[in-house]
Amino acid sequence: MTHSIQTPEDIEGMRIAGRLAADCLVMVGEHIKPGITTAELDRICHNFIVNIQDAIPAPLNYRGFPKSICTSINHVVCHGIPNENKELKRGDIINIDITVIKNRYHGDTSKMFSVGDVKPFAERLIRITQECMYRGIELVKPGTQLGDIGHAIQAHAENNYYSVVEEFCGHGIGKVFHEDPQVLHYGRPATGVQLTEGMTFTIEPMINQGRRHTRILSDGWTAVTKDRKLSAQWEHTILVTSSGYEILTYRPEDESFPRIS
Ligand code: MF3
Ligand code: CO
Ligand code: CO
Numbered sequence: 385m386t387h388s389i390q391t392p393e394d395i396e397g398m399r400i401a402g403r404l405a406a407d408c409l410v411m412v413g414e415h416i417k418p419g420i421t422t423a424e425l426d427r428i429c430h431n432f433i434v435n436i437q438d439a440i441p442a443p444l445n446y447r448g449f450p451k452s453i454c455t456s457i458n459h460v461v462c463h464g465i466p467n468e469n470k471e472l473k474r475g476d477i478i479n480i481d482i483t484v485i486k487n488r489y490h491g492d493t494s495k496m497f498s499v500g501d502v503k504p505f506a507e508r509l510i511r512i513t514q515e516c517m518y519r520g521i522e523l524v525k526p527g528t529q530l531g532d533i534g535h536a537i538q539a540h541a542e543n544n545y546y547s548v549v550e551e552f553c554g555h556g557i558g559k560v561f562h563e564d565p566q567v568l569h570y571g572r573p574a575t576g577v578q579l580t581e582g583m584t585f586t587i588e589p590m591i592n593q594g595r596r597h598t599r600i601l602s603d604g605w606t607a608v609t610k611d612r613k614l615s616a617q618w619e620h621t622i623l624v625t626s627s628g629y630e631i632l633t634y635r636p637e638d639e640s641f642p643r644i645s
Contacts, residue, residue: 402632534571
């Protein structure tokens with residue numbers, strides 16, 4: 385199997401797309417409060433991406449997806465569809481997933497938000513899931529195998545009595561939204577594709593409070609935990625550099641974790 389390698393010009397394009405996706409995620413954070421609907425969050429992001437960033441929201445009409453962002457609340461694992469009737473309420477946890485296209489390049493990133501005060505067990509799931517993502521990212525460098533990354537993520541989740549969703553994974557990204565390789569968030573060390581300089585892909589673990597199993601609602605998109613317990617997800621787009629990694633969707637709030645290794 386071959387995987388696209390970005391040229392220096394591609395990398396500059398990916399940096400720009402990544403920064404726009406990160407900026408949109410920072411911007412929408414100001415609007416997360418009880419009473420706002422997920423459809424309003426979608427409109428805010430859509431208008432920002434199209435009118436301010438002069439970019440394209442990649443999810444809109446992607447394989448029939450009807451909205452510009454994904455909004456996944458509580459037991460929704462991923463691909464939640466923004467809805468006029470879905471208001472955020474105090475105690476909810478929500479993942480917002482933004483993908484923008486700028487000059488054909490994609491930047492893909494997501495984070496968890498707490499709506500008002502949330503229960504300590506929910507905050508813990510959010511924190512450990514972010515740590516899972518970072519544990520994967522810190523291994524990125526030429527020569528690392530994807531199984532090393534999956535294993536590190538799975539070990540941290542399971543050491544904390546959580547489970548890893550297997551039906552969805554990270555992915556190569558560039559001028560194509562989803563391409564090879566598949567970046568599984570579980571696995572065995574010293575297995576799988578070897579990373580090389582110039583690859584760009586996402587790491588986006590979905591970690592469940594209960595069992596790992598998911599199902600898709602009748603809308604054809606919304607993935608939920610079968611046991612209806614909480615799920616959390618964080619995502620960054622990463623470049624493999626000669627010495628390690630660069631996070632292309634870095635935000636100021638990631639400051640405790642290095643942007644570049
Ligand atoms: N942004 C998601 C990902 O991380 C994909 C969303 S596809 C959509 O890969 F169609 F649901 F928007
Ligand atoms: Co992604
Ligand atoms: Co995404």
